[in-house]
Amino acid sequence: xxxxxxxxxxxxxxxxxxxEKPKDRSFGHFSTPIAFSLSKELRKSPMIIAEEIxxxxxxxxxxxxxxxxxxxxxFRLSEAFLDEYASWALSNDKQFGSDxxxxxxxxxxxxxxxxxxxxxxHARGAVYGDTLLRLGRHLGYDMTAEYYVNDAGNQxxxxxxxxxxxxxxxxxxxxxxxxxxxxxxxxxxDLAKEVQSQFxxxxxxxxxxxxxxxxxxxxxxxxxxxxxxxAINVHFDTFVGEASLYDEWDRVMAKMGDGVYVDxxxxxxxxxxxxxxxxxxxxxxxxxxxxxAGDIIYHNQKFERGFQNYINIWGAxxxxxxxxxxxxxxxxxYDPEKLxxxxxxxxxxxxxxxxxxxxxxxxxxxxxxxxxxxxGADALRFMFxxxxxxxxxxxxxxELKRQDSSNPVYYVQYAHARIQTLVAxxxxxxxxxxxxxxxxxxxxxxxxxxxxxxxxxxxxDAFESRQVQKLPDYLxxxxxxxxxxxxxxxxxxxxxxxxxxxxxxxxxxxxKTGLSLLGIxxxxxx
RNA sequence: GCGUCCUUAGCUCAGUCGGAUAGAGCAAUGCCCUUCUAAGGCAUCGGUCAGAGGUUCGAAUCCUCUAGGGCGUACCA
Numbered sequence: 001x002x003x004x005x006x007x008x009x010x011x012x013x014x015x016x017x018x019x020e021k022p023k024d025r026s027f028g029h030f031s032t033p034i035a036f037s038l039s040k041e042l043r044k045s046p047m048i049i050a051e052e053i054x055x056x057x058x059x060x061x062x063x064x065x066x067x068x069x070x071x072x073x074x075f076r077l078s079e080a081f082l083d084e085y086a087s088w089a090l091s092n093d094k095q096f097g098s099d100x101x102x103x104x105x106x107x108x109x110x111x112x113x114x115x116x117x118x119x120x121x122h123a124r125g126a127v128y129g130d131t132l133l134r135l136g137r138h139l140g141y142d143m144t145a146e147y148y149v150n151d152a153g154n155q156x157x158x159x160x161x162x163x164x165x166x167x168x169x170x171x172x173x174x175x176x177x178x179x180x181x182x183x184x185x186x187x188x189x190d191l192a193k194e195v196q197s198q199f200x201x202x203x204x205x206x207x208x209x210x211x212x213x214x215x216x217x218x219x220x221x222x223x224x225x226x227x228x229x230x231a232i233n234v235h236f237d238t239f240v241g242e243a244s245l246y247d248e249w250d251r252v253m254a255k256m257g258d259g260v261y262v263d264x265x266x267x268x269x270x271x272x273x274x275x276x277x278x279x280x281x282x283x284x285x286x287x288x289x290x291x292x293a294g295d296i297i298y299h300n301q302k303f304e305r306g307f308q309n310y311i312n313i314w315g316a317x318x319x320x321x322x323x324x325x326x327x328x329x330x331x332x333x334y335d336p337e338k339l340x341x342x343x344x345x346x347x348x349x350x351x352x353x354x355x356x357x358x359x360x361x362x363x364x365x366x367x368x369x370x371x372x373x374x375x376g377a378d379a380l381r382f383m384f385x386x387x388x389x390x391x392x393x394x395x396x397x398x399e400l401k402r403q404d405s406s407n408p409v410y411y412v413q414y415a416h417a418r419i420q421t422l423v424a425x426x427x428x429x430x431x432x433x434x435x436x437x438x439x440x441x442x443x444x445x446x447x448x449x450x451x452x453x454x455x456x457x458x459x460x461d462a463f464e465s466r467q468v469q470k471l472p473d474y475l476x477x478x479x480x481x482x483x484x485x486x487x488x489x490x491x492x493x494x495x496x497x498x499x500x501x502x503x504x505x506x507x508x509x510x511x512k513t514g515l516s517l518l519g520i521x522x523x524x525x526x
Numbered sequence: 527g528c529g530u531c532c533u534u535a536g537c538u539c540a541g542u543c544g545g546a547u548a549g550a551g552c553a554a555u556g557c558c559c560u561u562c563u564a565a566g567g568c569a570u571c572g573g574u575c576a577g578a579g580g581u582u583c584g585a586a587u588c589c590u591c592u593a594g595g596g597c598g599u600a601c602c603a
Contacts, residue, residue: 018543018545020545022546023545023546027546031545031546033544033545033546033584036545036584039583040583046583069546070546071545071546071583072545072546115603153602153603154603155602155603158603181602266601268601275529277599280601281600282601283601284601285601288601290600290601290603291602292601315597316530316531316596316597316598317597317598318597318603319529319530319531319597319598320529320530320598321598323529343530343531343597345531345532345596345597346597350537386539386540387539387540388539390531390532391531391533391539391596392531392532392595392597393538393539394538396538399538399551399552402565403565404565404566405564405565405566406551406552407551407565408551411551411565413565414563414565414566417563417565418562418563418565418566421562421563422562425562426562465543469539469540470540473540473541473550476540476550476551477550480550483567484566484568486562486566486567487558487564487566487567488567490561490562491562492562493562525563526565
């Protein structure tokens with residue numbers, strides 16, 4: 001809608017005109033402060049310029065009115081235009097808000113180590129990434145969702161050790177020497193029991209079997225993770241294992257050319273000139289690769305697969321890593337600008353205003369599955385999607401457990417359910433509803449219709465700016481308008497019943513589409 | 527120290543390609559069901575947009591400095 005207006009103005013004035021939403025809808029549907037910036041150039045007062053521009057529109061079929069107010073130019077779309085657009089949307093519901101953007105994008109997110117279940121911080125990245133994925137796909141981008149599995153290196157060794165120690169200590173009753181760092185938690189006890197019943201006690205004692213057990217456990221844990229993600233409607237297309245990439249090592253190193261060098265038996269990457277503080281070790285003097293090594297071969301592999309753009313969603317604690325990986329990408333001969341890294345900040349939970357600790361499991365981290373169990377996937381997704389991801393976030397679990405209007409996800413879903421109930425109750429048949437024309441609406445109804453038709457712009461803006469919170473924000477505002485309208489206007493038995501129902505169906509379509517892009521199903525009844 | 531993200535109502539957060547009177551929810555105080563779901567609506571209360579300068583017709587938004595906080599600054603992942 002905005003695009004069409006924007007395109008029209010571009011043709012007319014031969015430049016892009018900034019369109020914004022007026023503070024008060026009574027001013028019109030769109031407005032532009034263009035006269036202010038022109039006033040200096042033209043040496044005329046903004047008021048006069050705005051007046052002249054507004055008058056130049058005279059009769060245009062897209063607009064009902066174009067007026068100048070205090071230097072702003074306000075555009076009011078014509079009823080015919082809005083009706084036509086709404087009718088199109090209702091009969092092409094799948095296409096509503098979609099686009100035909102071109103481009104392939106590899107989106108990597110979550111990528112949590114397969115050494116334990118997901119915690120609440122991972123959930124934020126998962127929701128953010130999955131929402132971006134849904135938005136991008138709806139807009140037409142060819143997107144691949146990928147999970148990078150760190151199945152090599154120290155943490156896998158540590159997993160094997162921790163698993164055996166846990167088993168020996170809790171199942172075999174042995175006194176064990178715990179190392180400084182080790183994994184613990186209910187999932188590990190469960191795995192130890194499974195080792196015992198499947199492989200026998202010896203497997204827990206035989207240190208030469210640590211690696212084997214670690215790899216076995218890694219797969220089990222990955223299954224856990226995949227299930228956790230499934231519970232919040234997050235799915236991946238591809239999983240790439242770090243270990244599988246090392247065959248390519250020599251070739252990748254050669255490809256980096258002067259980007260890497262050997263010093264005192266260690267291999268380093270020359271990242272210091274490229275935004276990093278100093279060069280980084282890639283291979284230790286004992287030949288073991290560092291964490292960065294895995295990322296280098298992984299990113300090489302990503303670029304060799306030939307996507308047009310790459311988005312990584314990383315935890316904020318990885319931000320120092322961006323420069324290094326980008327340095328590697330340029331040494332590999334690719335454009336580091338094609339990789340975009342979005343950081344998702346920390347999450348902490350409150351319960352009735354107090355810091356929340358889950359007591360039921362060992363360890364201090366809060367597991368995602370526990371939170372999902374408490375508040376449900378919908379509330380979790382809506383809440384995480386509502387907050388911009390570059391700010392540390394605290395939320396109160398008690399507030400999200402409530403099933404009333406104080407919980408935004410219920411508020412929005414209730415709006416959808418109210419509409420569906422009305423449609424079901426009405427004697428009107430769907431054909432009559434669709435045939436009616438949305439003209440002569442009251443100011444409130446017109447405002448509601450326009451708000452509902454804004455969804456496509458919101459989707460595009462949310463995706464392109466990577467600010468997914470714009471979508472839930474919009475849905476809350478739309479739901480609020482709907483609830484107010486519902487309260488003020490009795491629909492069934494109204495002289496314009498068919499017309500109003502058609503309007504509400506547009507609202508429902510917007511809510512349903514918006515929710516589905518958030519990975520949440522709209523409810524018809526509550 | 528350096529890098530980076532941040533600081534908006536009592537609390538949790540939106541609003542930031544500079545635009546009309548800074549917004550929601552929670553909390554607090556009231557009001558509205560003989561009306562399609564009160565899982566709702568309305569009203570009141572609550573702000574020096576961390577602070578100080580600067581840029582300009584116009585700043586929560588851009589620039590500089592200061593204060594406070596998170597994260598990073600590993601041959602850990």
